[in-house]
Amino acid sequence: MTEQLPRRSGDHDTQRSAVAGRTAPDCLPWPALITMTVAVFVVVSGEMMPTAVLPQLATGLDVSLARAGLLVSAWALTVVVASFPLVRVTARVPRPTIIAGALLVAAIATVVTATTSDYPVAMASRLVAAAATGLLWSTINAHTAAIVPAGQIGRATAVVLFGGTLGTVAAIPAGNAIAPWIGWRAPFLALAVLTLMAAAAIVLVLRHHPIRREAGAGEIGTGARGRLRGLGPVLVTAALGGSLLVGHFIAFTFVAELLQPSSVPTPVLLLIFGLVGGGGVLLVGATTDRYPAAVPIVLAAAMMLSLVGLMLLGRSTVADLGVVLVWGVAVGGLGPAIQARMMRLAGTKHRTTAGTLMPVAMNLGIAAGSAVGSGVLEGASLEALAPVALIPTVLALLGFTVLAGAARGGTDRSGRLIHNRPTREPEIR
Known part of the structure; x- marks a missing residue:
């Protein structure tokens, strides 16, 4: 009979953490991370697209460049104002549902922006898209950290946020290049289609990658x-x-x-x-x-x-x-x-x-x-x-x-x- 040494109370946690640390590189949920990277790509592209097509957009809406530029600055202010209230309202909704829903709302709002010739309507649609994006950012940040090993949060975050870099260095120059040829509305419509596709991908992919650590329920209201x-x-x-x-x-x-x-x-x-x-x-x-x-x-x-x-x-x-x-x-x-x-x-x-x-x-x-x-x-x-x-x-x-x-x-x-x-x-x- 083999004598078993007494085990200290912290041994199990230490062993489990050590195993997690050894396997962390192999445990990253790459399909989920790449899908969220695409989501970040489309929302950053949507936020910055007016800057890429500003002269054509201003002409199409019959406003000055300064007023057209407000479509970008108003977006940032809306994210600041709307994020916390929307997170509170959706506190009990599963995160993948929130992300997909926010993308759907942003896609619809982008279609409205692309098809209107009325500046107030364009501004209203931008504010709706911005509010949805603020909710998406709040949710996707937490979800990224929740589905990866503790020692890989930084790596996973960098993967997801790389979508924003792609939006800045690829989508925005592309919009700027094609707007003089086919107009400013085409980049917005293309972006709306990509956003719908990203929403569908979120629904299909994220459900297969459950969270590892759940944030405290109702924490916003404690x-x-x-x-x-x-x-x-x-x-x-x-x-x-x-x-x-x-x-x-x-x-x-x-x-x-x-x-x-x-x-x-x-x-x-x-x-x-x-x-x-x-x-x-x-x-x-x-x-x-x-x-x-x-x-x-x-x-x-x-x-x-x-x-x-x-x-x-x-x-x-x-x-x-x-x-x-x-x-x-x-x-x-x-x-x-x-x-x-x-x-x-x-x-x-x-x-x-x-x-x-x-x-x-x-x-x-x-x-x-x-x-x-x-x-x-x-x-x-x-x-x-x-x-x-x-x-x-x-x-x-x-x-x-x-x-x-x-x-x-x-x-x-x-x-x-x-x-x-x-x-x-x-x-x-």
């Missing part, structure tokens, strides 16, 4: 004091990510003008910026699971250096290319790095809330950065944009550094704060 205690680090991370976007969009809103001093043609620099942004997504996906607190610091530092480089643009072709390369990688990796960090800090209890905070903080950062940049350009000069953009960027860098230092004294290996409790591996529930 007590405010307890919710804030649990969400403190998540809120700080969201605010710091938004601060980085403020700095980025103070400069990037007027990027064509800022790049003029370079001897490299501006379209070439912008193409490089978009392409290396995809590389930033992949780089973050490969590193953020191992270094969840360090990656945001590195990205913030890279963005700070690129803004300093903008002040010196035009002195060296090689340096100009380096500035754009570093800037593009930093901005491309920002979204997946911040989202993965927030999901880790939130744990399972607050994951849905964290998923909702992400698009709200990001869209606030975009809107605020664009507004501040416009104010600086009007009240000062083009040369003042980069120095002003450095302010929120440096603040975010300092904030991420402080947050990482605080977390080092009380986190588990997933990056979740544990407030000096004994460290252990995250459980797969």
Whole structure:
């Protein structure tokens, strides 16, 4: 008879986590992740498509370029306002149903946009699509984290958000290229068809990939004091990510003008910026699971250096290319790095809330950065944009550094704060 040694209470969890860690690369639900990548691709393309066809769209709706541009800025504001109420209303609906339903609504609204000649109708349809997209972002963020092993959240997030990069570097230039030939409505109609196809794919694919960890039911409606205690680090991370976007969009809103001093043609620099942004997504996906607190610091530092480089643009072709390369990688990796960090800090209890905070903080950062940049350009000069953009960027860098230092004294290996409790591996529930 073989004597069995007594087993400590934590052995089972440790063994289970070790097994999960060894098999994590083989356990990623690739069909689900790729399907959600397509969903992100179509919603990002839908958000930005007016910028690609703005002159033709303004003519078709018989409005000025400025009024046509409001179709983009109003979208961002709607996402900020509508996300939390819609998440509350749909709290008990299965996530795949929410994602598919949001895509269906966005597709119908896009058809309305493409077929109307009335500006108020176009604006109303854009607001409906934006509200649906805000709900989709909130849900898809949480669902991505819930269907993958704990140690692979960053990698899965990068895969899904790569769809946004594809929308920026592929769909938007394509829309811009074909609009002068066949009109601005065709890209919107094509996008509506793709969105319907994405909704169907979500229904067919996601049901075969159940969640591993369920976010707390009804978490949006729990007590405010307890919710804030649990969400403190998540809120700080969201605010710091938004601060980085403020700095980025103070400069990037007027990027064509800022790049003029370079001897490299501006379209070439912008193409490089978009392409290396995809590389930033992949780089973050490969590193953020191992270094969840360090990656945001590195990205913030890279963005700070690129803004300093903008002040010196035009002195060296090689340096100009380096500035754009570093800037593009930093901005491309920002979204997946911040989202993965927030999901880790939130744990399972607050994951849905964290998923909702992400698009709200990001869209606030975009809107605020664009507004501040416009104010600086009007009240000062083009040369003042980069120095002003450095302010929120440096603040975010300092904030991420402080947050990482605080977390080092009380986190588990997933990056979740544990407030000096004994460290252990995250459980797969």
